Amino acid sequence: MLDIQFIRNNPDLVSEKSMQKGYVVDIQQLLGFDKERRELMQRVEELRRSRNDLNEHTKGQKPNEEQISKGRELRDKVADLEHKLTAIEKEYDILLKAVPNMPLADVPVGKSENDNQEVKKIGEASSFNFEAKTHWQIGEARDWIDKERAGKVSGSRFVYLKGDLVILQFAIIQYVLSKLTDAGFLDQVIRLNNLKISNKPFQPILPPYVVRTDVYDAMDRLEPRDDRYKLDQDQLWLQGSAEHVLGSMHINEELRYDDLPLRYLGYATSFRREAGNYGKDSEGIFRMHQFDKLEMESFTDENTGLEEHKFLIAIQEQLMQNLGIPYRLLEKCTADIGKPNAKGVDIDAWLPGQGNYRETHTADYMTDYQSRRLKTRVKTNTGTKLVHTNDATAFALGRTMIAIIENFQTAEGKVNIPEALQPYMGGRKQI
RNA sequence: GGAAGGGUGUCCGAGCGGUUUAAGGAACUGGUCUUGAAAACCAGCAUGCCAGCAAUGGUAUCGUGGGUUCGAAUCCCACCCCUUCCGCCA
Numbered sequence: 001m002l003d004i005q006f007i008r009n010n011p012d013l014v015s016e017k018s019m020q021k022g023y024v025v026d027i028q029q030l031l032g033f034d035k036e037r038r039e040l041m042q043r044v045e046e047l048r049r050s051r052n053d054l055n056e057h058t059k060g061q062k063p064n065e066e067q068i069s070k071g072r073e074l075r076d077k078v079a080d081l082e083h084k085l086t087a088i089e090k091e092y093d094i095l096l097k098a099v100p101n102m103p104l105a106d107v108p109v110g111k112s113e114n115d116n117q118e119v120k121k122i123g124e125a126s127s128f129n130f131e132a133k134t135h136w137q138i139g140e141a142r143d144w145i146d147k148e149r150a151g152k153v154s155g156s157r158f159v160y161l162k163g164d165l166v167i168l169q170f171a172i173i174q175y176v177l178s179k180l181t182d183a184g185f186l187d188q189v190i191r192l193n194n195l196k197i198s199n200k201p202f203q204p205i206l207p208p209y210v211v212r213t214d215v216y217d218a219m220d221r222l223e224p225r226d227d228r229y230k231l232d233q234d235q236l237w238l239q240g241s242a243e244h245v246l247g248s249m250h251i252n253e254e255l256r257y258d259d260l261p262l263r264y265l266g267y268a269t270s271f272r273r274e275a276g277n278y279g280k281d282s283e284g285i286f287r288m289h290q291f292d293k294l295e296m297e298s299f300t301d302e303n304t305g306l307e308e309h310k311f312l313i314a315i316q317e318q319l320m321q322n323l324g325i326p327y328r329l330l331e332k333c334t335a336d337i338g339k340p341n342a343k344g345v346d347i348d349a350w351l352p353g354q355g356n357y358r359e360t361h362t363a364d365y366m367t368d369y370q371s372r373r374l375k376t377r378v379k380t381n382t383g384t385k386l387v388h389t390n391d392a393t394a395f396a397l398g399r400t401m402i403a404i405i406e407n408f409q410t411a412e413g414k415v416n417i418p419e420a421l422q423p424y425m426g427g428r429k430q431i
Numbered sequence: 432g433g434a435a436g437g438g439u440g441u442c443c444g445a446g447c448g449g450u451u452u453a454a455g456g457a458a459c460u461g462g463u464c465u466u467g468a469a470a471a472c473c474a475g476c477a478u479g480c481c482a483g484c485a486a487u488g489g490u491a492u493c494g495u496g497g498g499u500u501c502g503a504a505u506c507c508c509a510c511c512c513c514u515u516c517c518g519c520c521a
Binding site for chain 1 (some may be wrong): 437441449458459460466477478479480481482490500501502504511
């Protein structure tokens, strides 16, 4: 949620920037409700004041008849206006919540993800002296991917991952855990990228997988609901990303300044209904209803939020480079960064089997947009402030394994293991 | 599933119709003292919203929402959540 003060002071800017993100919000109507709300509020508060004054005078003693009837009169007037105020606040709230976060000045303006700007390409696109296979060709041949049986048991877009692929997934997890909990590794990333930021290690987290409706909504990740799995009996939702349960961890909390930055590395099996994506990426395991993901989430103050964003991206890149996966980095345009975002990047890995770059990572900087509704604050010497939130994929396991399979495949249909992962694979160099 | 207890400020915790501008601790901030620190002592210390250039003033907030009352943290109703015990269970 945006600060209403900001909207009042910059109505045209807010309209324009919202439009750039593809959100049509009627700022004039919002400000109209705001004005009405404030006027009503003043009248209500004036009445409440008279009521409080009356109570002040009758404190500790029985009020007389005149005071009682005056009190009754005030009570009815207050109640009447309060009802009107509540009604307007409801409308006001809906509109205010509909306003997206403002993109930072350097976010490219665009109409769709096609307008995302390529920042750089890292790594040579793998070349083979044979025809590259897709991950599903290899995966099925090696009996690593079994969608047929998963279809019988669970339906489409579910999979049984089997054998060495499972070993590989756990190796990646172990690898990332060891790196992100190591201040030395973080120091190296900071140095290489000339960042001015703490090297505080990430705390590994296994979060709950279900979220309450109000908390999900406060994160501004409940929508689109069609893409969420709902547990109807309990008014709970299955999270669609560890971000949803990590970012909301400190809802209604006041953090200590000295504890910042709070950095979490969450591992979660995430669930998405993929509504509206029927037929898209139906082959392989690129787009599943259920997938495992390692996610970074951090809470900082307003001064270090942007630097933290850069830091998380730098970590993503370092991890990709350490595995030797070719990728490109995209600065997401206004249309693609998402409602709560002020800025964001995607990393697309090169997938030789498909001859294309495909999204494997995202990094999102939300400024104080999420924390305003979550009421996640930090106490500083100059007062209590809203924290800034950042989230970024460490590795989406499924898609990372796709990239490994396709980039490091051999003519025999085997897969070489990146050196960095070998210690976590019992020293094996190939599967 | 059965039963009981409980949700109060950053935290702990008292209050259970009108001396509450929410007691008392702790933490935190500043100061005194000290070679420095600790301790002790002194002082300060919630947030949102509204008005105002500001100083400041007003108002709301004791899980949430309704209700009773001239007046609600306190009484009533509904809901949410947490804890404990029993049962079942990985």
